[in-house]
Amino acid sequence: MTVWLLGDQLHPDATPLRSADHVLLVEAHAFAERRRYHPQKLTLVFSAMRHFRDDLRDRGYDVTYLRAETFGDALEEYFEANPGDDLVGMRSPSHGADEWRRRLVDERGGALTLVENDLFLTSRADFDAWAGVDASDDGESGTAVTDEGTAFRQEDWYRHVRRETGILMDGDDPVGGAWNYDEENRETPPPEWSPPDVPRFEPDGTTRGVQAFVAERYDDHWGDPSGFRWPVTREEALTAVDHFVSVRLSEFGDYQDAMRDGEWALCHSLLSAALNLGLLRPREVVDPAVAAYESGDAPLNSVEGFVRQVIGWREFVRHVYRRAMPELAEANQLGQTASLPPLYWDGETEMRCLSEAVGHVRKRGYAHHIERLMILANFALLYGVDPAELNEWFHLGFVDAYHWVTTPNVVGMGSFGTDVLSSKPYAASANYVDGMSDYCAACPYAKSETTGENACPFNALYWDFLKRHEETLRGTGRMGLMYSHVDRKDDAEWRAIRQRAEDLRTAAAEGEL
Structure with missing residues (x-):
């Protein structure tokens, strides 16, 4: 079986990999000329994909890694070498991506079967059942969530997810007796306080090669390409989790809403990029944080605040996006039309x-x-x-x-x-x-x-x-x-x-x- 994984599905234990013997990865380049993505964003995605390729090969997978201008060009090359192949992939959270992928494959004589994306904590069916929306229309057809005046509220969803998963629960009640500790999480640090060091992942040869490619190919893009520090491998991502839990989590809650001149990270986890690439699953960042609370190494207000960001808000916006697209992208109830100032x-x-x-x-x-x-x-x-x-x-x-x-x-x-x-x-x-x-x-x-x-x-x-x-x-x-x-x-x-x-x-x- 050939598994086609996307650049934001880079988990070594993604469900389709468990029965795969061949993996297809496509690194397309032309899309980043149409949109001037930050060079560090492009470096992150391409480097993470190339490291994932190398890791799969080290684990014994047969990997076809195609670098092409477009996904269509890459699939043309793939099906010339593998006519009529059946591909298996995971659903994408981005609106319209799955229909587009199916069309590309169908036009080249192949077939694409898509399975549930297991890099989130909750499924489409979970949310639709909770929300009481028509699960026969999974949102891909563009049925807006507001068709019947419905507005979803994150707090209700967050409590539902905690009850269903048992995360920070004491039986039927939230640990500590409250669902959130927002009132404790609005402190500003005193002048003498210094934030902990930020982990830095030095670029290896693969990443430096990507940096050179991005600098040459996308030399007119907005943003500073230097100082790249983001985790690009599974090992680095897990190291980043350990660092956050052991070094930054204890003060995260108090100062999570604070801003300080000259400081860009404070005590924030800096894990969102690795999560959104699929290098980490939500439980892999939530469970260590909860364990830190249970062992007395982190206060409840910090742990709950972080848990809410991951299993509450991140999961929530993924589902609301799915249900509310494509209308959501063009929504403008206030009729605002000004251009961004320089x-x-x-x-x-x-x-x-x-x-x-x-x-x-x-x-x-x-x-x-x-x-x-x-x-x-x-x-x-x-x-x-x-x-x-x-x-x-x-x-x-x-x-x-x-x-x-x-x-x-x-x-x-x-x-x-x-x-x-x-x-x-x-x-x-x-x-x-x-x-x-x-x-x-x-x-x-x-x-x-x-x-x-x-x-x-x-x-x-x-x-x-x-x-x-x-x-x-x-x-x-x-x-x-x-x-x-x-x-x-x-x-x-x-x-x-x-x-x-x-x-x-x-x-x-x-x-x-």
């Missing part, structure tokens, strides 16, 4: 928080979840950026980004393009940034001012956003307090706010913010 590409802005966050993405292809949601997405939301354009930027820029990852997070959560994931927009002024970071202390803009040339851009844009979208947002869940503040402002204040917001948009569009 600062998202060059990082050139006096706003310290944005300069730092964009700089992290440019340098490493990574920023942690609060930087993503409350700095990068929040500013674009207030500015009025088209959700699809912001989604494309995230897709290109992050080493852990795939369409199924970014679309729910960016279009749904960050841009509030739909209420399928959230009942309110994640919009915030400078108060939030100041409360969760030390950025404002080093910023020339005044965090406490709304209007005037020195006022923090977040403030005027925030109030202008609420006013512009009042018809949609007033009365939306948890927005009552914000609109009580809107109602206190008089006409003169609103004129000043609108003028300041207009001036800010002009300055940002001209690269002068």
Whole structure:
């Protein structure tokens, strides 16, 4: 049996491999000329695939590894040598990918059988049964989850998964008596605190070869190709898990929402890229974290917060994406149409928080979840950026980004393009940034001012956003307090706010913010 695995299905024990004697891997190149992916993202994917190839061969598999311009070109070559072959693959979480793969194979005289993707903790059937949606339509036909006004909530799903798996459960109750510890996970580190060292995986000969190829082939791509540090093998990924659990997990919870000038990683796990490549399964990162709590080596608030990210949110967005596509990708309930300002590409802005966050993405292809949601997405939301354009930027820029990852997070959560994931927009002024970071202390803009040339851009844009979208947002869940503040402002204040917001948009569009 020949198993065709994709570049995000690189687990050595993926179910189809258990009965395979031949494995097909395709490294296609032309797609990355159509989209200017971060060079570290391309290095990560191609290097991980080549290491996976070598590992399979060392384990005795017969591997056909084809480097080609397109998948179609590679399959043409494969079926010329193996006419009429039957292939087995795992389903892809990306919308439309499975139909596209079947078509490519069918057109070349082969057959493709797809089995469940076992690199997630929960299956399509699990989610559909929980959600009460029609399992006969698995989402691939484009039936939107909102057809009957349904909006799924992550907290309900998260509790369901914990009950079903027994993770952090004490019988029918959550360990510790609470389902989450968000209130304990909003601390900012004191000035004297230093984050633990970040693990660095030095490129070997294979990775250096990929770096050279990427540098030559994609020399005009956005992002810094140097300083590559991501795990590209199963062994490195497991080492990264051990490092997080033993070194970073204990303080992860307290500071998971914090931002600090000059620090890009804090105590975050940095495991999302390895998970999304398939080098790790969810239980392989969750179980060691739970074990650390049970042995007294990590506090419950840290462990629960991490577990929720993996078995709650990651699983949830994968399924909501599947059920809500293709409408989700184009959702834009607020009708926002502005283009991304140049600062998202060059990082050139006096706003310290944005300069730092964009700089992290440019340098490493990574920023942690609060930087993503409350700095990068929040500013674009207030500015009025088209959700699809912001989604494309995230897709290109992050080493852990795939369409199924970014679309729910960016279009749904960050841009509030739909209420399928959230009942309110994640919009915030400078108060939030100041409360969760030390950025404002080093910023020339005044965090406490709304209007005037020195006022923090977040403030005027925030109030202008609420006013512009009042018809949609007033009365939306948890927005009552914000609109009580809107109602206190008089006409003169609103004129000043609108003028300041207009001036800010002009300055940002001209690269002068």
